[in-house]
Amino acid sequence: MTAATPVPQAAIGARVGVAEESKKRLSSPWASLAAIVIAVLWTVPTAGLLVTSIRPVEDINTSGWWSFFTDPNVTLDNYRAVFTGNEVGLSTYLINSIVITLPAVVIPITLAVMAAYAFAWMKFRGSNLLFVAVFALQIVPIQVTMIPLLSLYVNPPFGLPQLAGPNAPGGGFYTIWLSHSMFALPLAIFLLHNFMREIPGELVESARVDGAGHVQIFTRIMLPLMTPAIAAFAIFQFLWVWNDLLVALVFGGGSLNISPMTVRLAELSGTRDSDWHLLSAGAFVSLIIPLIVFLALQRYFVRGLLAGSVKG
Amino acid sequence: MTMGAGEKFLQMLAVMAIFVAVLAVVLVLTSRVRSTVGRFLQTTAFLLPAGLLLLLGLLYPAVRTVVESFRDRASREWVGLANYERIFTDDALLVVLRNTAVWVILTPILATGIGLIYAVLIDRSRFERFAKALIFLPMAISLVGASLIWKFVYAYRGTEQAQIGLANQILKGLGFDTYRFISDPPWNTVFLIVILIWVQAGFAMTVLSAAIKAIPDDIVEAARLDGVGGWRMFRHITVPSIQPSLIVVLTTITIATLKVFDIVRTTTGGNFETSVLAYEFYNQGFRAFDNGLGAALAVVLFALVVPVVVYNVRQMRKVEAR
Numbered sequence: 001m002t003a004a005t006p007v008p009q010a011a012i013g014a015r016v017g018v019a020e021e022s023k024k025r026l027s028s029p030w031a032s033l034a035a036i037v038i039a040v041l042w043t044v045p046t047a048g049l050l051v052t053s054i055r056p057v058e059d060i061n062t063s064g065w066w067s068f069f070t071d072p073n074v075t076l077d078n079y080r081a082v083f084t085g086n087e088v089g090l091s092t093y094l095i096n097s098i099v100i101t102l103p104a105v106v107i108p109i110t111l112a113v114m115a116a117y118a119f120a121w122m123k124f125r126g127s128n129l130l131f132v133a134v135f136a137l138q139i140v141p142i143q144v145t146m147i148p149l150l151s152l153y154v155n156p157p158f159g160l161p162q163l164a165g166p167n168a169p170g171g172g173f174y175t176i177w178l179s180h181s182m183f184a185l186p187l188a189i190f191l192l193h194n195f196m197r198e199i200p201g202e203l204v205e206s207a208r209v210d211g212a213g214h215v216q217i218f219t220r221i222m223l224p225l226m227t228p229a230i231a232a233f234a235i236f237q238f239l240w241v242w243n244d245l246l247v248a249l250v251f252g253g254g255s256l257n258i259s260p261m262t263v264r265l266a267e268l269s270g271t272r273d274s275d276w277h278l279l280s281a282g283a284f285v286s287l288i289i290p291l292i293v294f295l296a297l298q299r300y301f302v303r304g305l306l307a308g309s310v311k312g
Numbered sequence: 313m314t315m316g317a318g319e320k321f322l323q324m325l326a327v328m329a330i331f332v333a334v335l336a337v338v339l340v341l342t343s344r345v346r347s348t349v350g351r352f353l354q355t356t357a358f359l360l361p362a363g364l365l366l367l368l369g370l371l372y373p374a375v376r377t378v379v380e381s382f383r384d385r386a387s388r389e390w391v392g393l394a395n396y397e398r399i400f401t402d403d404a405l406l407v408v409l410r411n412t413a414v415w416v417i418l419t420p421i422l423a424t425g426i427g428l429i430y431a432v433l434i435d436r437s438r439f440e441r442f443a444k445a446l447i448f449l450p451m452a453i454s455l456v457g458a459s460l461i462w463k464f465v466y467a468y469r470g471t472e473q474a475q476i477g478l479a480n481q482i483l484k485g486l487g488f489d490t491y492r493f494i495s496d497p498p499w500n501t502v503f504l505i506v507i508l509i510w511v512q513a514g515f516a517m518t519v520l521s522a523a524i525k526a527i528p529d530d531i532v533e534a535a536r537l538d539g540v541g542g543w544r545m546f547r548h549i550t551v552p553s554i555q556p557s558l559i560v561v562l563t564t565i566t567i568a569t570l571k572v573f574d575i576v577r578t579t580t581g582g583n584f585e586t587s588v589l590a591y592e593f594y595n596q597g598f599r600a601f602d603n604g605l606g607a608a609l610a611v612v613l614f615a616l617v618v619p620v621v622v623y624n625v626r627q628m629r630k631v632e633a634r
Binding site: 032035038039041042043060063066099122134137139140143178179185189216219239242245249262269276298305 | 355
C-alpha cells in the first residue's frame, strides 16, 4: 500500500501532448453540460445554507434563500444568537470539540508510530503474527465494541477508577479520548508501517553501525522522514474525530457538558426542527474549521486517501 | 459538575503533557539498557501501549459483544438465539433490514457511478482542479452537517405557502404539490440516501481520477488509432483498465454505508420507517437499554462487514501490485 503507486507523476507529465488531443475528442457540449449539472448539484445545497445563515429570521421564515439575490438583507444576528444566546450556547460545544479532538489525534498517532516502528524495524519472535492480528482488527466495526466498552468504563475491574458517570475524572473526557485512540490504532499502525517500510534499510543499518540504539534511530531518523505520512494520517484522524457523532454520543454519557458540536447540532435538529436561523449558523460554525484544515492540507489528504486511509 | 472553558483546556493540556512525559521517560530508560534484556524492554516499550489499548478496547469488547448477543436485555440469562430470531421476524426490525439493503445497494453504485462519470468528464479540462474541489468538499464536513444542509433542501411547507426548501420550490415551480421528502415512507429512505451519495461521490472521484490518469498512454493511443473514441473508449478502455480501483471504491463505500448512523439520527431520529442496522444498534443498545438485542444487531453488522472488507483488502493488493 504505497502512497505513490496509483499516480506515477512522471507519466502525467509525458502525457500532456496526448492530453491536448484527447481533450478535443472527449469533450462535447453534452459532456460539459453533465459536468456542470453535477457541479451545481454538489454546490447549491451548501450555498443555500450559507446564504440562509446571514439572512434575518423574518426573511428566512417567509421566503426561500434564493430571494436573497433579489432582496439582499445581510445580518450577523444568527451567529451572535448561536454564540451568545442561551438557546444554543455554541461556544461551549466549540471548545468541547477542540478539547476532544487534539488529544484524540496526538495520542493514537504517537502510539501508532511507535508500534509501526517496532513492527518494521525491531526483530522479535511472533512479530509477523502480531502484525497480521493488528491488521485483522481493522475489520471490527466500532459498534461491536461499544456496549462492553461502556460497561468497562462504568464498572472497571481491579478497583480501577471509574472513567464514566458523574464522578468521572476530567468530567468524562477520558472515555472519549480513550475510545477514539483505540478505534484509530489498527488503521494507523497498518498505514504508518507501510510508509515506514519504504524508508531505505541502509539508513537504519548505518545508524546502527554508528552505535545508535532504537530510540535514537526512531527519534532522529524515522520521525523526520515520516512527517508527511504522519501529516496525512493526522488529517484523517482530525476529520474523523471532529466530525464524529456516535462515539461522542455513546461515551459522552449524554452529558452535554462534554459534548462536541456534532452532538449539539444533531440534538437541535430534532428539537428545534424549524429554527433555521440557528441551525444554519450553527452548522456553518461546525463546518468551517474542517474545511479550512482540509483545504490547507489537501495535498496530504489526497496522498492519504490513495494510500487507503479510509476507516473500515 | 460543570467545567469552565479554562478548566477543560487545562485538562486537555495536562493529559497530553503527561502522555508525552511518560513515553519520553520510558523510552529514555529503556534506551540505557544494552543487552538482550534491554532489547526485550525496548520492544515492549514500543509495542505495549498500543497493544494494551487494542486488547482492552477492541478485542475484549468484541468477544464480549458476541457473548452478550446470546443473553437477555440485562445480560443476565442465556436466551440462545432469541435475539437473532427477533431481528429476522419482528416487523419493525424487518423494515430496518430492508432499509439497510436499500442503502447498501443504492449508495455504492450511485456514488461510484457519479464519481466516475465526473472524473472522466473533467479529466484534463482547464478547470480540473477547481471542478474537483467542488465535489470534494462535502468529504470534509460531518455527516451531521451534510444532513442539516439537505434537511434544509427538503424543508416542507404546504403547496399554497411560500417555500423555503429548494426541492419543494422546484416541485411547486413545475406545478406539482409539495412533498414531505423526509417523513413520507417508503421514498424518504431514498432521499436520505441522496445525502450519503452526495458525501461519498468525492471519494470515488478522487480515487478513480488517479486511476484514470495512470492508464498507460500506449493503450489509449492504440485504441485511438483504431478509431475508438467517446463512449466506446469509456466502455472498452477506461472502465476495464481501472476495474480494480472501481471495486476498491465500491467496497469501501459499501462498508461506510453499512455503518451509516449520523444521517438517520440527524434527519429523522429513526422515525418514519427510516431506521437502519447501525442506527437500530444504537437505539436498542443505548436508548432502549436492551443489551442483548443491541449486541445481536452489532454482530449482524459485523457479519455483513467482514466479507466486504476481506474482498476490499484483496482488491487493494491487486491495485498495488500493478
